[in-house]
Amino acid sequence: MTSPLESVVANFSFTLEQNARLITAVGTLSAISLVVVPILEQNYRSYIDAGRGGLPSNVYGWAQSSFLKIFLACETTNTEMYVGDPNEETWLDPSEITKRSGERPTFNWHPIPSRQITQRADAAMNQVRAFCITPRMIRC
Numbered sequence: 001m002t003s004p005l006e007s008v009v010a011n012f013s014f015t016l017e018q019n020a021r022l023i024t025a026v027g028t029l030s031a032i033s034l035v036v037v038p039i040l041e042q043n044y045r046s047y048i049d050a051g052r053g054g055l056p057s058n059v060y061g062w063a064q065s066s067f068l069k070i071f072l073a074c075e076t077t078n079t080e081m082y083v084g085d086p087n088e089e090t091w092l093d094p095s096e097i098t099k100r101s102g103e104r105p106t107f108n109w110h111p112i113p114s115r116q117i118t119q120r121a122d123a124a125m126n127q128v129r130a131f132c133i134t135p136r137m138i139r140c
Helices: 004-018 020-049 059-072 123-132
Strands: none
Touching: 004 020, 020 059
């Protein structure tokens, strides 16, 4: 006759043997989620902190923006792709271009809403912009 503890250990051991793949899969997914979930949470919070834009400020808007990143991702500071342009008549004269003063703005990872998160317009400029883009205005 076996004791209740021996019976429980035997049943547990049998269950482990029968479901080894399932237990391995659950353990692996749990370990991956411990790493991935905090990264996704931080990404979601940065999307929400970017403010309102063309997509809703919820999980669905975040998922759409994350999906759009695949298609809208591009390098915004490299100009090498223009060097091969044969029509140099449209190029600006480098001596007439002033150097940018100060630091470049910081951008959010998400393409929508507006990616720029530093050096934003002040409240007065936002009022002008809001006035200019109303449906009644043709041009501002």
